[in-house]
Amino acid sequence: MALPMLSFGGSLISHSFNRGPFPIPNTPHSVRRNNLLPCQCPLSLCASSRSLSLPWGRESPSSTRIRASITGVSVEVAVEEKEKRIPKGETWSVHKFGGTCVGNSSRIKNVADIITNDDSERKLVVVSAMSKVTDMMYDLIHKAQSRDESYVSALDAVLEKHSSTAEDLLGGQDLATFLSQLHQDISDLKAMLEAIYIAGHATESFTDFVVGHGELWSAQILSLVIKKNGIDCKWMDAREVLVVNPTRSEQVDPDYLESERRLEKWYSLNPSKLIVATGFIASTPQNIPTTLKRDGSDFSAAIMGALFRARQVTIWTDVDGVYSADPRKVGDAVILKTLSYQEAWEMSYFGANVLHPRTIVPVIRYGIPIIIRNVFNISASGTKICHPSIIGDEDSLNFKNYVKGFTTIDNLALVNVEGTGMTGVPGTASAIFSAVKDVAANVIMISQASSEHSVCFAVPEKEVQEVAQALQSVFHGALNAGRLSQVAIISNCSILAAVGQKMESTPGVCATLFDALAKANINVRAVAQGCSEYNITVVVKREDSIKALRAVHSRFYLSKTTIAMGIIGPGLIGSTLLDQLRHQAANLKEEFNIDLRVMGIIGSKLMLLDDDTGINLDKWRELREEKGEVANLEKFVQHVHENHFIPNTVLVDCTADSVIASNYDEWLRKGIHVITPNKKANSGPLNEYLRIRALQRQSYTHYFYEATVGAGLPIISTLRGLLETGDRILQIEGIFSGTLSYIFNNFKDGRVFSEVVSEARDAGYTEPDPRDDLSGTDVARKVSASAQDFMQQLPKFDHELSEKLQDAENAGEVLRYVGVVEVTNQKGVVELRRYKKDHPFAQLSGSDNIIAFTTRRYRNQPLIVRGPGAGAHVTAGGIFSDILRLASYLGAPS
Ligand SMILES: NC(=O)C1=CN([C@@H]2O[C@H](COP(=O)(O)OP(=O)(O)OC[C@H]3O[C@@H](n4cnc5c(N)ncnc54)[C@H](OP(=O)(O)O)[C@@H]3O)[C@@H](O)[C@H]2O)C=CC1
Ligand SMILES: N[C@@H](CC=O)C(=O)O
Numbered sequence: 001m002a003l004p005m006l007s008f009g010g011s012l013i014s015h016s017f018n019r020g021p022f023p024i025p026n027t028p029h030s031v032r033r034n035n036l037l038p039c040q041c042p043l044s045l046c047a048s049s050r051s052l053s054l055p056w057g058r059e060s061p062s063s064t065r066i067r068a069s070i071t072g073v074s075v076e077v078a079v080e081e082k083e084k085r086i087p088k089g090e091t092w093s094v095h096k097f098g099g100t101c102v103g104n105s106s107r108i109k110n111v112a113d114i115i116t117n118d119d120s121e122r123k124l125v126v127v128s129a130m131s132k133v134t135d136m137m138y139d140l141i142h143k144a145q146s147r148d149e150s151y152v153s154a155l156d157a158v159l160e161k162h163s164s165t166a167e168d169l170l171g172g173q174d175l176a177t178f179l180s181q182l183h184q185d186i187s188d189l190k191a192m193l194e195a196i197y198i199a200g201h202a203t204e205s206f207t208d209f210v211v212g213h214g215e216l217w218s219a220q221i222l223s224l225v226i227k228k229n230g231i232d233c234k235w236m237d238a239r240e241v242l243v244v245n246p247t248r249s250e251q252v253d254p255d256y257l258e259s260e261r262r263l264e265k266w267y268s269l270n271p272s273k274l275i276v277a278t279g280f281i282a283s284t285p286q287n288i289p290t291t292l293k294r295d296g297s298d299f300s301a302a303i304m305g306a307l308f309r310a311r312q313v314t315i316w317t318d319v320d321g322v323y324s325a326d327p328r329k330v331g332d333a334v335i336l337k338t339l340s341y342q343e344a345w346e347m348s349y350f351g352a353n354v355l356h357p358r359t360i361v362p363v364i365r366y367g368i369p370i371i372i373r374n375v376f377n378i379s380a381s382g383t384k385i386c387h388p389s390i391i392g393d394e395d396s397l398n399f400k401n402y403v404k405g406f407t408t409i410d411n412l413a414l415v416n417v418e419g420t421g422m423t424g425v426p427g428t429a430s431a432i433f434s435a436v437k438d439v440a441a442n443v444i445m446i447s448q449a450s451s452e453h454s455v456c457f458a459v460p461e462k463e464v465q466e467v468a469q470a471l472q473s474v475f476h477g478a479l480n481a482g483r484l485s486q487v488a489i490i491s492n493c494s495i496l497a498a499v500g501q502k503m504e505s506t507p508g509v510c511a512t513l514f515d516a517l518a519k520a521n522i523n524v525r526a527v528a529q530g531c532s533e534y535n536i537t538v539v540v541k542r543e544d545s546i547k548a549l550r551a552v553h554s555r556f557y558l559s560k561t562t563i564a565m566g567i568i569g570p571g572l573i574g575s576t577l578l579d580q581l582r583h584q585a586a587n588l589k590e591e592f593n594i595d596l597r598v599m600g601i602i603g604s605k606l607m608l609l610d611d612d613t614g615i616n617l618d619k620w621r622e623l624r625e626e627k628g629e630v631a632n633l634e635k636f637v638q639h640v641h642e643n644h645f646i647p648n649t650v651l652v653d654c655t656a657d658s659v660i661a662s663n664y665d666e667w668l669r670k671g672i673h674v675i676t677p678n679k680k681a682n683s684g685p686l687n688e689y690l691r692i693r694a695l696q697r698q699s700y701t702h703y704f705y706e707a708t709v710g711a712g713l714p715i716i717s718t719l720r721g722l723l724e725t726g727d728r729i730l731q732i733e734g735i736f737s738g739t740l741s742y743i744f745n746n747f748k749d750g751r752v753f754s755e756v757v758s759e760a761r762d763a764g765y766t767e768p769d770p771r772d773d774l775s776g777t778d779v780a781r782k783v784s785a786s787a788q789d790f791m792q793q794l795p796k797f798d799h800e801l802s803e804k805l806q807d808a809e810n811a812g813e814v815l816r817y818v819g820v821v822e823v824t825n826q827k828g829v830v831e832l833r834r835y836k837k838d839h840p841f842a843q844l845s846g847s848d849n850i851i852a853f854t855t856r857r858y859r860n861q862p863l864i865v866r867g868p869g870a871g872a873h874v875t876a877g878g879i880f881s882d883i884l885r886l887a888s889y890l891g892a893p894s
């Protein structure tokens, strides 16, 4: 057995090292645990299997069978070998659980359940140490080598954490066996830490040996819990199988051939359909324990996936999958269903916490998909990272498929080396970057234009001064001679990268990205795109980083029918509309790709502005109480329209205020759509109305007001349909007022007029000011100063109206308040008329409106629209359908 490289001296040399890299007594356990070298000759298989008989998890192979296999009984050997060879391929699924997934006993149990419920034929589970344990283990080393005696109590805490977890989960013989092993390990570690304490130093292999215990314990506990679920399960100390070669730069390269050979051997001794293996740890070809470095468990799982030619490798973590952008920065970030290996690679490289890029390398070889899933939300299907051919054409018509994700890296500086002396001079770039290498700075992006006049590159801010000094010194002569004009530092920069495999050969992606940045008023300092076209990198000012990320994300990810809404006037109609939006929003998004976001709600006194992605309509009333601020219409409009990257804005005016209506032209001019049930803008001077309509057409915005006539009834749209298709209106006659309809439908059987008006008001049919409903607003204004006053004065009219009613009844007629537009004579009349009891206008009930269009096409029989023409629900419904009409004009599917 090869001896480890140790740097211990003096008395420690006298320890026995022949079993491993550490000076611990030769207990039977340490022999087992550290006899990592599987022997090369067939005979030694027997020897090594005997010595490897572990008391937990692993069953010794039958010695008879092993002996038979080495005594040359060839037929038997063949049968045995065949049976025990790993059935590689599709049948295996690999699962990897990180530290948080096995952070305490209930989580370990949850993991055991997930494994138990996976119906794959064969399963390999790779497990990290319980959360915080690896840090605790590193801390032990740190304490011991800095001669801090508290390593002893820190080791006790490690013991306590694992023994209490085991006691929670296990019982009987399993618990006893595990605890005895744990105590043995702790006592071995204590001896080793003591040695480190005395030496004041720990070699890398000692450190790796100590820290790897977290995985040994979690794998044993998990395998015993799974066994408790009634499933046969073996645990694997991956150091017996995974062989890696250290490289420079804190990385290791797996030796697949040797690992595969050892795995075959391991499996022949431990055939099982369910194996729990330690993540993170491995051994060198010389059998010295080592680790796959930080985040190495994902790498372990990927290597195991490759060794087993697994069907898939699932990395269980605590997020639902890979997001299209950092969800802490972009509220709209979505979970990506699929990513190609290349995309995942680029995303992780560019700062997204996806997977370490090296995790992908082992699985690419065999095209094994990696799935990222949330252990705390198993209903989420996660993100599948696989070969692009498997991704297929799902969403292929969707532009967002071209750019999958966006990432940012902050705290960077640009270095710009500039001067005419660089043009056509070979070796300048080499001189620049070798100077950078000499100060060990990491170059994150490079850009050089074809004029060769300047080379610009990004490095971490903390390294930039050293880089600049190195360059000043290397190019001292060139700078003095003027061949180089400057070595400039541009501090406070961030990188924004857009990643997507389908960007390759797709025209317009760059243009869209830059257009989004330009519209958000963000200056781009430098750009880089490799010819692979998987990644476009731009450098922006640090303070613009989040704004830039949101701008580009919205451009690619929000559907073009995402609409930012500002609701003005959350009174009866406005609040009913908000309730309807709340109920329908998810369905609209799901079925029609219409994404409505209420970004602000303003009343006459208070306003509520959203934080980022829209107000939570489940509790807008409470939020208004908690977070409402003093109403300020200008600020409100600016917030709703300008403070985000949603492609469309609509203001919905649910007031009856003419001052609010006087703003429509300005809003339309700014590109804001307007929808309203407020009649003020349409019922003033005709010129005003025509001006708004003209402006709206010029600015390519929409102005919809269906609810201003007959509430939700399709009156404006019917009229428009008739006119736009070339029909000619001859007359429109009808009962246009829900309030008056209600009043005259119920003003009978000896009832008093004022009482019926109050009833209409209570039912929500009247205007905020009921004088607007009753004919002769002028008359009303003459007799009263306010709406309340008017209601008090109203009984004075009871007598007069009772007489009119009586007269009509005596003649077998009813009273109806109608409006008539006679187009041919250019005449409009609004008056109280009497109709025979069998006339359609006499048949109405409740707040019904009835409108009869007599046109050239509908000359003999008018086109009639009839139904409730007032009330909160039907009015809000009318506004809502205008909002959806807007969405469909903007491109929503029908
Ligand atoms: N009721 C119905 O059946 C129909 C109504 N309509 C129209 O719907 C509109 C709303 O009616 P309704 O909901 O019943 O009225 P409400 O009086 O219940 O609500 C009006 C809302 O407008 C707000 N408001 C008033 N002035 C301003 C201002 N300057 N700035 C911001 N907010 C303001 C009020 O805020 P605050 O509470 O803070 O004062 C209140 O929230 C009216 O234009 C009406 O003509 C149209 C068709 C049918
Ligand atoms: N107050 C109005 C409501 C609809 O416009 C009416 O009564 O019709």
Ligand code: NA
Pocket (backbone or CB within 6 Å): 706, 707, 708, 709, 710, 711, 712, 713, 714, 715, 716, 878
């Ligand atoms: Na209508």
